[in-house]
Structure formats: structure tokens, C-alpha cells
Amino acid sequence: MSIAWYLAVSAIVFSLGALGVITRRNPLVILLCLELMLNGANLALVAFARMWGNGDGQILALVVMTVAACEVCIGLGMIVAIYRQRLPIDVDDLRELQG
């Protein structure tokens, strides 16, 4: 099977994630969409690794997963903090930082 298919799926997954990040307002859903984007990228990495026949891309995919785990930790921590402050769980309402 041509690598183009893998890349197409990867691009679709990535774009769906990006679309979710841009359109959704709930921070939990935004985190999920970010996860989608990362995994879209991971798919492309693994596909490239396969194409070249070595493990470099897979190692990079493992690194991305680690980063994703860290990012989720921080993101969920922030959501809990927002909840504790009794602030709205809505990124559009959290816009004090503006010019």
C-alpha cells in the first residue's frame, strides 16, 4: 500500500483535531482534540519509519507520547485549578489577558 494513504489519514486526523481545538470551547474537549492532533502526527511518524525501514520515526513517536502525557497532566491540573476558583469552564470566558 502506498505511503500516501497513511499520510492522508494522518492529515485528516490532524486536521480534525485542529478544527476541534479551534471550534470547541470546553477545555476538556480541547485537550482531547490536542491529543488527536498529536496522534495524527504520530501516525505520520510511524508511517515514515516504515517507509525508511528503520526505527527513528518510532522512537520519535514514543517521545511524542511522553510529551502528550505531560501535557495532559498539566492541562487537567489547570482545569481542576479553574474549577476550584469557581471560574467558568469555558475558554472564551477566560480572556483577561488581552491587549
Added chain:
Amino acid sequence: MSTTTYGWLVLLFPLLGTLLIAFGFRSLPARLVGWIGTGAIVLAFLAALATLISLEGHSPAQRQLVSSLWSYASTVGVNGQMSILVDPLSVYMILVVTGISALIHLYSVAYMDEDRGLARFFSYLNFFVFSMLLLVLAGNFLLLIVGWAFVGAASYLLISFWYRRTTATRAGIKAFVINVVGDVGLVLGTYFIFTHTGTLDFLQTFHATQAGAFNGSHGDLVAGCILLLVGAFAKSAQIPLHTWLPDAMEGPTPVSALIHAATMVTAGVYLIARMHPLFERAPAAQDVGAVVGASTLLIAGTIALVQTDIKRVIAYSTMSQIGYMIMGVSVGAYAAGLFHLMTHAFFKALLFMAAGSVIGAMAGEQSLQKMGGFRKAMPFTYACFIIGGLALSGVPPFSGFFSKDEILLIAGERGGWHWALYVVGYLGAFLTAIYTFRMIFRAFHGEPVSEARELEGGHLHHADVPRNPASGEAEDLDVGFPGPTHAIAERALPMRLAMIVLAVGATGIGLVQIPKVDFVIDDFLRPSFASSPLYELHTNTGLLVFGLLLGTALGLAGIAIAYRIWVARPGTAAAIQARTQSLYELLVHKWYFDEAIELLVVRPAVASGRFARYTFERLVIDETIIGGTTGLVRAGSAAVRAAQSGFVRYYAALLVLGVTAVGFYFLLQS
């Protein structure tokens, strides 16, 4: 100790005096301050004497000693050493400066006794002496300029000493500004010389000049010398930069005696004498100096005829006498000019001190119109005035007789158009006798005024409300002014002592150099002028005798005329004034120099300043450059600020769009 070590000591003592008084005045008793100041200058005088004795121990060819303490400013092409030049000329100057200064400090101890600013006064005065000594001892142009600027600053501080008098502060500013014009001239002149000789050191400059540093660029040498002359004219109150000197009489009388008669104003004479190897190669500059000196001596003499402020009469007389000296050193009469510098320092300081005593008796009043008949009340001051006046008028055997006639003799010896200088000089001598004795007769002869009667009765007059003699405004008693009680020489021993020494000097100092008899000054100064072809002129005995007789006759005739006008027939002055009204107006307005400078320099400067302030600065600077820049930044930041909405999703969208755009760009490129 070596000769130059004594030279450094001469500089050290006044500096120490300044610092001690300036930093210690809170803990020092008020009375002690004056004696510390005086003591510092006396020590400097003793060190100067030691320098003289030590210098005399060298053979005449080795009497130009340079000593450098450290490298003051050394960089590519410029080597400014902290160096002094001890040679007969500088030793002569330090002797005059420290000697006269010591006496004037002594006088000030009594004269300024009641002043609240006594410590300030003595620290300024010591600072002045230090600066003046630095000026005359400087071994290179750099230190000369430093000393030159320092004496200007000291002069400013002392003219404005009674700083609550608006007239005094204005006079101080005027003196400072005009002196800065001279400083600029000096610095630019130094530049012109330095570019060709490549050295700041005096002796090396002279050697380089003799070796032909100015060959092919004679114009630069003339320009440099004329710029040096601008400095000399400003410092020595020569036309047209003289208007500050009469106004400087706002300062305390000892200051007038020290700075504006005996020492600082002679700096220009010293400068021309010191730079003689340059000036002799630039005869055009010499001629400028001689003509300006001659016109100053005549114009100042005529103005002095009609002034009514006793100190201003003496101030114009000072200008006139410095005109003689400038003329003298410009025509090559170096020893004569410097000799006149010394005799003038004696009799002019004496005249100022005596005038201070009269002003004390008048409780601060300085107008000759209110004075009269002090002869019986103040016999000592009167005697000093007569001695000073005779010396100034050039009556033998007083000192002015020998020195002035020698200058004019050498001017005559040069021949050609220098005969005009000779005639102007003797005309000036005639005027000198008239205005000097006009002042004496008006202050001391005639009907005694009430102050004089009071003093004869044994009581010194005090004004009910002390007033500024120049403007009539009441004095501020809190910050120091001549004092509610005044000092007169008859009652203050230090003043009397100083005046006695000066009176003896004014009488007898002329005897050190009598034509054809002794040549102390000539011989002493010869090593400094070894390279000058003008120094040894063949003396024409006939002309010499003629000059001496003419000088005596003119001096006596002037005194006789003054006696006739102001004593024998008291109404004569008014009658002459009525007949020559327009001439009188010209002289009372000081030949309209102030008005001319106001019109030609001050008004255009003020107008351009106003244009710059209200038109140029407002439109170009404020609105275009500054307003334009801030407007640009403000508009730019408003645009950027609009992008920062605070919506995280919006940022994310922009990021995605941006990355996509970059990706597309590279795709299309490949």
C-alpha cells in the same frame, strides 16, 4: 630642593588654603579664616622667593626648567603633561602675583571683617590665587587653558560675591560670558598652533616654530596668534571685549584691587610675552595687539574723565594702563611692558585700597558727586591716594614714570607707523593725570561733606539703611554685604600695613630699572627672551631724554589742569560740560560700547534664541520629530494590540493558519 620643587610649593600653598577653608569653615573660628588665607599666600610668596633665589643659582642659559608631575592626558598625538615651566618670566609673574595677593589678603582681613561670607570670601580668594599661579606657571597649553578658565571662574564667583545684589550677579554673568569668548579664542588659537607643531609643551612649541614648523603656512600662525589675542583681550579688558571690567566693580573692593587691577587682567600681557616667539613671526598679529592696546588706552582714558563712581574711574584707568602693557609687549617692549605690569600692580592696588577706605568712610557710597573734603578726616588715605595718583600719572620719581616711558620709548624706537602709538601713548598719559587728580580733588578737596565732618569729629558714619550703591535697593542683611559697620584704613591696622607696603613699592619700585643706570628687570628677564631679536634695541639717548621730559611735563600739566578745573575754579567743569555737550554724552555713555554690543550681539542672539525656542523647537522638534515618532509608535501598537483579543481559540486558529501558509509557501517553492 630643586628650583621646580619650590615652583610646585608655590602652587600647593594656595590650593591647601582653599581646601582648608572650604571644608573646615564650620569648625574654624571666623577670625582665623582670614589669617589662614593670608598665611597660605604669604607661604606661597616665600616659596616664590625661594624659587627666585634657586633660579639665580643656575647659569643664565639654563634658566628654563620644566618639571612634570605626571602625564595628565596622554593619547594618540597629544601628550598633555602636568608640567610647570619655571623661567625668569614665570618667576617674575609669581612674585608679583603672590606678593600683591598677600598684601590684599591682609587688607581683606580687616576690610571684610564684618561680612557674613568671610570664609567663602577667603576660600574664593585663595582659589583665585591658585588659578592665577597655575596660569603663569603652566608649562604647556593645556594647563594654561585650565588656569585661564579657573581665573575666569574665580573672577565670576568674586564679582557675584554679594549674590543678593541683582547688579552684582548680572555683572558676574557678563564677566563670565565675555571671558568665555576669550577662552574659546585661546583654545582655537592653541589648536591652530598645535596642528603645526604637534606638541603642547611651550618650549617644544617654540623650538618647533624656530625649526620652521610654520614654513608655508604663515596664515595659520597669524590666525593662531590673533585668536590668542582674542583670549588676551577678553581677559585683559581690551576693546571691544572690555565692557565687563567696569561692571566687575560690583565685587568687594579687595577683589577689584586683586583681580581686576593687579593680577588677573594682566594675564593677557603675560600671554603675549610668553608667546613672543610665535608673535614675532606673525607681525600682523603684533600690529593688531599694538593698535588695540593703543586705542584702549586712549578710549578708556577719555571715559575715565567723566565717570562719577570712584571705583569705575579706577577701573577705566586700569583698562587704560593695561592698554599700555598690551601695546608694549606687542611692539617688542617685553621687559618694559612687564615692568609696567609690576609697577601698575603696586600703585593700582594701592589706589583701590585707598578707594575702599573712602567708600568705608562714606558707608558704602561710591559716587564722587557725594564725596568731598576728606583730606583732613583721612590723612593717611589721602597720602596713599596722592602717592598712587602720582605714580599713575607718571611723575618722577614714582614708579609709573619709569615703566610707562620705557614702553613708549621702545614704541618710538621701532619707528614708522609706531610713532602714532608713541603720540597716542603720551596723549593717554596726559589724560591719565587729569582723570586721576580729578578723582582725588573731588574726593578729598573742596567743602567737606557731612560724612567727612562726622569723621573729623571722631565718629565713622553709618547708613541707616544699607543700600546698594549702584541701584539704590536696600541690602539683604542676612547673607553678607559690605557690612553695617565699615572699615577705614585710619582705624584698621592690617589695612594700613598693606597700604604702607604698597605705597613704598609704588614710590620706589621704579628705581630698579632706570634708563641708562640700572637694568634689573631687563637682566633678570633676558633668559626668557633669549631668542627675541627685539629684546635688545639700540637706545637713542636723545629720544629717551625727550620722552622722560615730555612724560613729566604732561603729567604735571594734567595735574595742573585738574587743579584748575576742580579746585581753583570749581565752576569750570560744568561750564566745559555745557560747551561740549555731545562729547560729554559720548563719554558718559562709554562710547556706546555696551549699546553697540547689545545691538550687534545680544539682540540677534536673543532673537535667534527666541526663534529657536518658540518656532523651531515647537514646530520641528516637538511636533514633527518627537510628535511624529510617538504617533507612529502609538498607531503601530494600536494595530498590534487589536490582534491580542484574549481568545485562545483565535490564537490557535492564527497559529494553524500561519503554519499552513508557511507550508504552502515551501510547497509552491519546490
